[in-house]
Amino acid sequence: MTRHAHLHPDPVHELLRNLPDPAFVVDEEWRFTFVNALAAAFVGWPGKPEDLKGLPLWETFPDARLTPLFDLGHRVMTLRQAEHIEVHYDPVQTWIELRAFPFQQGIAVQYRDITPRKQAEAERERAESLVEQLKTQHEALLDANEALNAFTHSVAHDLRSPVRHVLGFTALARTKLHDPDAARRHLDVVENAGQRLSMVIDAMLVLARNTTLPLDVEPIELEALTQQVWAELSPDRQDRTVDWTLQALPTVQGDRSMLHQLLSNLLGNALKYTRDRAVARITVWAERTPPGWTFHVQDNGVGFDPAQAGRLFQVFQRLHSDTAFEGTGVGLANVKRIAERHGGAVTAHGSPGEGARFSVYLPSP
Incomplete structure (x- = not known):
């Protein structure tokens, strides 16, 4: 077999x-x-x-x-x-x-x-991206609501007060036409109220512009721009002794007009809040904080209570009275808005009588 x-x-x-x-x-x-x-x-x-x-x-x-x-x-x-x-x-x-x-x-x-799996992953990524976009839009809406609430507060207080002065003292001036000196004093109050009203309106327009206008991003030599702003503030330094130190600053990516506004507000504040010092000391410098830069503006002025630091950047919130230091309460809110629109942030450090330091972080591509 x-x-x-x-x-x-x-x-x-x-x-x-x-x-x-x-x-x-x-x-x-x-x-x-x-x-x-x-x-x-x-x-x-x-x-x-x-x-x-x-x-x-x-x-x-x-x-x-x-x-x-x-x-x-x-x-x-x-x-x-x-x-x-x-x-x-x-x-x-x-x-x-x-x-x-x-x-x-x-x-x-x-x-x-594995096309179905890849398509599902792509759909999930698109959904996650949409969630992030919605989150960003939600945060922007919260910021807008905060600004709207501040605007309402301003209308109720900052704007109503000078309008009331305009109306009230105009009426008083009419009754004092026979007394030119008294009428002139009343009209001076009316004029000051009108100037205050104009300042607040202008400040709100600047805030609105910095909130809504698109960024025109380009390389900005921060040192040259700071020198330009400092020169523009020369009238605020007349008859004063100011020890000004500007260290080397980098080139950053940003919107020139907005960064000009930011520097003008910070340096203007430094000059304003050091006016009672025999020698005002203002220092500007920068340090590398990857992936960007942080630049600082420090002064030896009146400073502020650190517990109130959060109020500094809120619209129409001021830590000093108008009689001590003039202002609208919009400048630092503008600084915060401009920094955030550039993808950065601003912080403040200080103590009463010992000056203040404002630090602005700007990312670098």
Whole structure:
């Protein structure tokens, strides 16, 4: 009786043959030793899968798909360990995951279409981006509501008071037309109230402009701009002794007019709140705070209660009376708004009678 040998198929080939994905095996010379039916269809082979055996891989695969496959295969053949990559085929908008592992002297490769997963990931990223946009818009809306509340407060107090003075003292002046000196005094009050009213309106217009106008970003030599602003403030330094120190400042990316306004407010405040000092000392310098720069304006003026620092940057909130130091309560709110519109921030440090330091951080690309 003749015995027939039982042929046992290679278990790896059987596994690859039954995979729900295209799979094949190539030897060290990149010639097919096994191809399953899905892989044959994947490369557009018109015949039987076994007819591919012995053919070089590059004769069957589209050129655009060879480079990532060769790169992956060379690593696996060299390192003799399994690896995988994800490849995007742009013309057909398909994502494929390539898995390769050592097999005999060559490698076994499996293709898997991961387009649905990639599309889901992209949708999730878009949703997360939308959430971030909504969060940013929500924060901007809260800021706008805060400014609106401050505006309402201003209308009720800062604007109503000078208007009341204009109306009241105009009426009084009419009754004193027979007394020119008294009428003149009343009209002086009317004029001062009108000037105050004009200052507050102008300040609100500047705040609105810095809130709504788009940024015109360009390289700004901060040192040159600071020198320009300091020269413009020369009338505020007349008949005063001011020890002014300007250290080297960097070039930053920003809107020139807005940064001019920011520096004008900070340096103007430093001059204003040091006016009772025999020698006013004002220092400006910068330090690198990756990924940007922080520049500081420090003075030896009246300072402020650090517990009240948060109020400094709120619209129409002032820590000093109008009789002591004139102002509208909008300047530092403008500084905060301009810094934030540049992606930065402003902080304040000080104590009563010991001066103040304002620090503005600006990111750098």
